[in-house]
Amino acid sequence: MKNLTFVCAILFVLLTLADTDLGQSRSLLIDSTRPSVFISFDKAGLLPPLFEGESGDRYWLKLHNNTAVKLFVCKFDVPKRYGDYGIETEVVEEFGRSAGIAHPRGYLPTDVCGIQSIDPGSSVSFSVPQAQLGPGLMIRVQFYYAWTDNWRKDTKEGTWTYVLFGNSDLPSIERSKSSQRP
């Protein structure tokens, strides 16, 4: 009987600790049903190309911070109608899919990064040429959490993390349109 009581006590402690860990993890998320950081589709539209070589077709996206801490991204200034900011993007092929053709590189990082913070629970609007999200493509956006306190390490062992948004994440009508583009 003593042994059984002891085992029950251990189980109780373990379950309590596990629940505490889970509770803490949940409390980091503002909306527990969504990822910590994610990009959502806002709208498609037409504006004069921002940079040479782009078409005027753009997607407006939102980068959400669903955590209780600030995020930081590299931004560049754009006219308001293009979004709150320009956000650096890198175009890569979606997992298991191939674009099959040459594609844009994205708004790549350079030797300068203007830091933009995104408050807990808020989002920033940005836009990219639709070609950056063509069939088989996705964009990845680098960011770092406030707790890393390190904004200069941007590769390999650095503390940057990425959030992805791909052609597959577009609404079906936009996905369908993108597949019909030359």
Place this chain on the structure above:
Amino acid sequence: MTPISVLKFTDPTGLYEFDASLGGDSSDGSVDRETRNKRINFRKGLQRAKDNVAKLKTTKGEKSTAYQKAKAAVDAYGEEGDKGVTVGVVGDNQQKTPGHTTGTKGNLQVTFKDSFLSQANGLGENKDIPGEMQGLIIHEGYHAATNAAKGYQIEHDAYLVQALVLEAQNPFNSYLDINNGSERVYIWDRSWNAVDIDANRENTIKRILEVEYPELKPTSGVKKR
């Protein structure tokens, strides 16, 4: 040339400090030899840039755009020892470019790759380390002067001030390897004829931007905020 306002540039009397990677505010005697050497390299490179910017005042004119931009770039660092722009070093695998400027107005950080600041790999054709380093130091200084804003014209001007201090140090050649190292372009070549210098420099800068920063080229008619 179009006159510019120095008011466009912030922190004209800013003061740089070393961040923790370079020993913070510890004295040279309190940091290890390797860190001390990196500090010395940076100081010498910045001083060389300042000396050459002073020459530009005479050669280009105090009110010239060239001088004003170059001066803003070295002034962004200011003098050592107080809060302002921080200067640091990062591992070679932690930063894509040899120099990098990050932050926001009033809170800017310039970092250099370890191999650059320690000169472990050596640079260029010349063994004059400060002479070689000054170009990148002033390039990043220009980014600090423009608050880490990103854009075609800013990147153009960062290369411009880089080329100008090298020109002021004449005789001295300096090149950059671009296109994943497959193409070498001279940002300053002492064999250039005087009448061709501006055009040659501009062609080099345009080539660098075309190859390395194709996504930055703005279309006409879209004004940035």
